[in-house]
Structures are given as structure tokens and as C-alpha cells.
Amino acid sequence: MGGPAVIVVGAGPVGQTAALLLARWGLRVLVLDRRPARDLEGSRSICQQRDVLDLWASLGVPQVAEEGLTWTTARTYYRDRELFSWSFGAQGPLPPFVNISQARTEELLDAAIAAEPLIEVRWDREVTGLEQDGEGVTVRCGDGLTRAPYVLVCAGARAHGVRQALGVTFDGHSFDDQFLICDIRADLPGWEQERRFYFDPAWNPGRQVLIHPCPGSTYRIDWQVPPGYLATSDDISRKIRQIIGNRPYELVWQSVYRFHSRIASRMRVGRVLLAGDAAHLVAPFGARGLNSGVPDAENAAWKLAAVLRGWAPEELLETYHDERHAAARENLEVTTATMRFLVPADEAGRAHQRDVLERGAIEEIDSGRFAEPYWYVDSPLTTPGRPFAGRPPRGQSPAPAPGVILPDCPIPGGRLREMCRGGFLLLLGEMCDSGLFAQILGKVTTAPLAIRELAEIDGTGALAETLGAAPDEAWLVRPDAHIAAMIPRAGTEEVAAAVSRALRLAYSES
Template identity: 60%
Template sequence: MPAVIVVGAGPVGQTAALLLARWGVPVVVLDARPARDVVGSRAIVQQRDVIDIWDAVGVGRRIADEGLTWRTARTYHRGRELFAVDFVDSGRSPFPPFANVSQARTEELLDERLARTPLAEVRWGHRVVGLEQDDEGVTVVCETPAGERLLRASHVLACAGARADTLRRDLGLTFDGETFDDQFLICDLRTDLPGWETERRFHFDPVWNPGRQVLVHPCPGGTFRVDWQVAPSFDLAREEACGGLDRRIRQIVGDRPYELVWRSVYRFSSRVVPQMRVGRVLLAGDCAHLMSPFGARGLNSGVQDAENAAWKLAYVHHGWSPESLLDTYHTERHAAALENLAVAGATMRFLVPRTDDERRHRHDVLSRAATDPAARALVDSGRLAEPFWYTDSPLTTPNPRYPVTGRPPRGRTHPPAPGVLVPDVQTRDGTRVRALARRPTFDPVVVDHAEVPAVPDGQVWVLRPDAHLAAVLDAADTAAIGAAALRAVGNV
């Protein structure tokens, strides 16, 4: 019997399975589809700290190498360039700030790794239609081509995506929020656009899409991902039949030849479940929260859900921590979901204003942004995803000498403080501290200046298994260090 059943073989479920297996936990992944459907770019911006998580399971380097990192973000209003922002990487990390690579390719690379992971098994054609919990575990009811099948596990991690309505309903969960009226047309185009391969271009109210937005992202292999905001009544089949889709594409690529690789239309939603833990079942990714893609917070936050859940399930499975450790999964990742929803919601209010005040604000900001730096800072086309800080977690030992002072300016990192992701620094022998923290061992990692030069002399960092700082303490306070290490894994 597997210790954990993961429902859903998307990137979140794949990551969770690989991490659980790395912790020595047997895991089975169930997916309703008959096989992997490798189609479309879907989630394309894989953020550095998520690539770092994938590196722990042997995939991050390949995703970074195959991905494309653009260097300049250009923003336009009615055809006029308002400003351009150049991303300057400090070079501290071996990974780029982000990598544009299709979700389909990411899934292929994760599948390859899963196939070489003995403790993880993926079963396609297993549609989960029911969950029954008791004091010993969870019975998962599946529909398969061979008929109904019952599977047992100690715990279930539900990564079944946005459409997992039946699963959420069986768990007694609502999925409250809203869906935006406007649709978004997404196309993957293969074409030659010299100079565009290192630039992201965001158009507010272009003459060729009046009153709405267009976003152009470069991707590997001479492919460009284009997102058009379109009217609620937009009909893709009708647009293709009348030649409108070609005309729309020509407004961007001109008379160059192009190949339409993929297209889709959908609406963005903003939703979250009230609980991400229900007994022996944890929910992660789109199964637990939905947000607009501007800022790339969907897949990235889902992978961070997976890491948080995996190490805690592993600690409970091995008997290293009590079952109550799983309560902190909800505490931490629900707070992360709410932060992401708030940031993505503010972006959508700027992109799709719904009130007169919002429309006036947007018009004023865009009108002034070309010449007014203060207005330029208010233009919101989406802030890239960032790791959540567990400053208020019961696993974190606060220290008023090292406070968290809020998000730093773009391109900068927060000084080491309890709850924050540890800086990407190295030990004296060249080992990355984040990799050291993520080793699958019982004891939380504790480092000082003697081992890690970046740690100030006289200070100690206590690291969680997900590389967040559980505590920043004085090196002489051994009792506090021991207590913080216990608290970091729920043993208080």
C-alpha cells in the first residue's frame, strides 16, 4: 500500500510525487486521462525558486537550460512605448530569475524523472470519484477501464486541478470567488521576430485591440506566446472561419510567415478553498486556489504547495513529527494563496477595471506614465511570483532583532529573517545552502559563520526542510537554537 496517493499528474502532482519519493515515502499518482496530453504552452514562466525545488529532484538544471529568459520588459499604451525595464541578474544563483518553457515540456521532463524513481508510480486512466476517510487512512474510489477499483493510503494529496468539483464537494469544501467576464485568447505562434526573442511586450489598449490588452512572451524554439484580452462574446470558431484570427495575428507579426501551433480561449478566475487540509487529505495547486496568470503565480505557487506538503507528509510518515504538523500546511499555504490572490486581483483590477473609479485611475496612470516615474511605478501588468514568507507560522521562531520589513524593490532580496527563504549562498566547501537544507534528513540544518561565510559572525540560521529560515538566533544561545530546531518541524 502506498503511504501517499497523489491525485493529478500535472506539474504540482508530479513534483509532489518526486519529492515524497526522495524522502523515502512510497507514492502512487492517479490521473483520469488515458495518457499524457502534450499540447499547448499553458503555464510558461517557471520562476527561479521553483526551478530550485525541481533541482532537488534532478530536473531543475534541464528546465533552466531549455528555457528562455527574456531580459527586457516593454510596456506600451495605444502604440506608444511608455517604458522598458531591464532585468539585471545579480549572478548569485546558478539559475536565471525565471525561464520561459512550456508546461508541456516541463511535464515531459518530470515524467522522465518519475520513470526512473522506484518509489513513485503513475497510473493513468484512474478517475477518482470518491474518498472515504477513517482513523487509519483514506480509501480512494477510482473508475478505470477495467471497472471500479479501491485503493488505500495513509494520506491523499489532491492536485487534481481547477475542475475537481466532485472531490472538493466530497470533502465539504466550497470554492468561493469570482470569474472575470472578459475572455482571453491564447496562441502559440512559431515565427521569426528579430529582436523580440529577449523581450516581453505588454500592450495596453493598442489600436488593433481597442480597449483591451495584448501580451507577447518569447518562448524556446522561435515560438511566441500571445495573449489577447477579448470580449465576453468572442467565438474562436467563428473568428477562425471568417479569417479574423489570421488578421489578428498579422497585426502583430506583419506579413511574415507563421505557424499557429496551438490556440485556446478561457476566462480567468479568482477562487480559494476555505481549508487546504481536511483530515488525511491535503489540497494543492489549482485544486485549492485559482488566480489570473499575470505574474505567473498559478503553477509556481502550486509547486511551492507541493514542497510544503511533501516534507511534512514525510515527517509524519516516518514518525519524526506528530500528525498535527499537517495543520501547518493549511496555515502556511492558505496564507500564501490569499497573498497571491490579492496581488493577482490588484493586477486584474488594473487590467480589467470594473468601476468608474478604477477606470479613471487606470486612464490617469497610463496617460502620465511615459513622463512621470511615479505614475510608471503604478502601471500593473503583473508582478512576477515570489516565495511566500512564513513569518507568522507556528514553525517559525520570531526574533525582533531581525524583523521582516516587507517586500524589497524588484531585483533585491530581503535580509535574512525568520520565515524568509534563505539567501542563495554557499558553504565554505561550495555547497549551496538551499541544497543543504533540502537534504532528506531528520534534523533541521543549523549553519553558522564557520560553515557559511554569509552568516554574520555570532549568528546562527536554523533552516527548514524547504530552505526557509525557521530562526535567526545568537550562536551562544544553544537552548534557543535547540528549541527552534524542534519547533521548525512541529515538535513542540
């Protein structure tokens, strides 16, 4: 059977997703995890964004979206006064997000991995060393050496030894305040579809409390607590009672966390790539942790597959660092700004927070901007074209443009995004000759590339209208569903050049 093409270090959701993606590309994968076995407890990362749900559905795990809970209303309070509330607008083919415990997500992904013969998982294998050469990487564990052409490190925040072995720094900031997190099971009528955020409530003065509904009458409660806080059963019971009163409840899980804002200096070092919390840590407000780690895995997987299959040169892997490091920097900026408002560092910051909350200045209150896909507008793989309109209002998707993820429009028999995961996709307006493009592009690349006419997908014209696609326009979509090019008055040379650019292939007009 031969050895693995890729070793994935870490069997959390990011590593699980990476393994499933690599196997879908036909690559043999070995997953190593330092833990003795799966620890299926605790909500941990609970909020999974629509585009992550879409990816998992494409991997045969639609149950995350199906079992998760989507709350409809977000309420924000200052002390005992509601400042504002907002609700999500029109729903797409998938919910905008779901709340579901990380333990359940891991369980569902494990089932998919168990059904995949190309994936082997070995527990109780802590990686203690990495050595790479021009042909591959040797991974040292307690039970000996393992080797593969490439390694993808998804080992979480505790991947200190691996980062150190690669010469990668992990600069940033750790916040002094801690957060007590409890999962409780209780009957709370009226709370089942609401997320509640409290600034300075009487029962946690000067700090915040966040309450999320989850499936099965379970609620996740986060209290900001002072440095050095020690959780006792009496204090936890008191805190819960202050919120829910005398209703019966069951304490399912508890933990105390410190939040961090850190980013690796490099996400690619030779044949080793870093992903997820091994590469970046952000505060959880806005759910930008796991929801950025999974796109790391997808970005890495299609590029590793392209290189290993001979569809692209190894230089393509450097764009993994270019794209995902930029995404990590943006997430760091967004979440750091949130934490500056939530946890002011000095009296001036606290005074500003009080002033904003007293005035109820909604536009100035920052309790986290919800996770969204990063837009590869400036990526070396993106062919410039229709201008990017910039960050849209909260809860809305950006208009299609090169670098933006393809809208997930409903089409007859399914969703448009379902067509994107098997390779590159070329969408053509009605004035484009698909036969001619197929003939030319077959000479440019051997990578999987499907050519579809918009009129063939939806003969009513509604899809082209929804996308805003012109009749003479060609859209090139990457395997991660990001638009690589939107070419007006599309000719074969322009499209061939865009395909070559998206794979880092040398190209000259014939």
C-alpha cells in the same frame, strides 16, 4: 512491497513534483489522473520562477532551467507609445525565471518519475469518492478502491467533486472577459529577449495584449477578448498579422481562457491535503499559479514525510493549511489588484486606468507583480527573531529573516540552497560549538538534521558576510529552504526549542 504511503491525485506539474519529493523522502507514492494519457501540447503555464527551478534541479531535473528562455527586458506600451522598460539586475546561480512550455516541463518531470521505482502512475483513473478514518483514506475510482494513509489532491481547477466530498467551498470571482492564447513559431528579430505588454493598442482597442518569447523561436501571445468571443481561423490570422506583419509563421497551439480568483476554504481536511489549482486559482499576470502550486507540493511533502516517519506529530499537517492558505490569500490579493487595473469593472475604473496611462504614471501601472516565495514570518513554526523588513522593490529579494527563504548564495563547489533539501540544516557562526549542538539536538529529534559551520562551508568569510550572519548566531533552515529561526548568542536550549517548534514537538528545558 506494500501499498502507497501517499496517493497523489493529479499528474500535472504540481502532482508530479509532489510525487518526486515524497519518493525522495523514501515514501511509496501512487499517482492517479483522470486523463487517458499525457497531453503534451500547448504552452499553458510558461513562466517558472527561480525558486521553483531550484527545487526541480534538486530533484534531478535541471533541464527546465537549462532549456528555458530568460528574457532580459520588459517593455510596456500604451497604444503606440512605450511607457517604460525594465531589466533584471545581477543574476544569481540560477536565472530569475525561464519561459518554457508546460508541456515540455511535464515531459521532463515524467522522465524523472519513470526513473523512480517508488512512484507508480495510473492514467484514466478519475477519483469519484473519498472516505477517511483514523488510519487512512479510501479513494474510489472507476476500477475500484485504493487506500493510503494520506492523500494529496493536485487535480487542478476541475477538482469540484473532491472538494465537495471534503465539504470545502471554492469561493471567489470569475472574470467575464476572456483571453485568447496562441503559440506561434516565427522569426522576429529583436523580440527574442523581450516581453511586451500593450495597453489599448490600435489592433485590440480598449483591451490588452501580452507577448512572451519562448524557446525555439516560439512566441506566446495573449489577447484580452470580450465575453462570448469565438475564435475562428480567419480572426486569429488577422490578429497575428496585426502584430507581426507579413512575416511567415506557424500556429502551434491556441486556446481561450477565462481567469478566476478563487480559494478553497480549507487546504487540509483530516488526512487529505489540497494543493495547486485544486486549492486556489489566480489570474496569470505575475506567474503566480504554478509558481505557488509547486511550493504547496514541497510544503506538503516534507510535512507528510515527517509525520509518516514518526519525526513529528500529526498536528504538523495543520501548519500546511496555515502557511499555504496564507500564501494563497496573498497571491489572490496581488492578482486581484492587477485585474482591477487591467480589467476595470465600471466606468470609474476605466477612467482611472485611462488617466494613469495617459500620464504615464509608472508607479501606478499594475500589469502584474512577478511571483515570489511566500514569507512564513507569522507561521507557528517560525521562531521570532530578526525583524522582517517587508516586501522589497520589484525584482529584489528580501533581506534574510525568520520565515524568509534562504538566499541561494554561490559557495565553493556549488550553491548554498543545494544543502537544504535533505532535512533540516543548522548553520553556525564561528563562535558556536557544532559538537555540542549535535549532542543536544540528537536528543530532541530523530529527523534528518545537518549541522554545518559557515566557516567550514566557505573559509573566506564571504558567505557569512553575504548572509549578514553574526559569529555567535545560529540559523535553522527547514527542508523547504525557509529560515525557521535566526538565533543571536545561540545556546543549545534556544536552538533545541527552535527545532522543536519547527516540528511541533513538545519541548521543555532540561
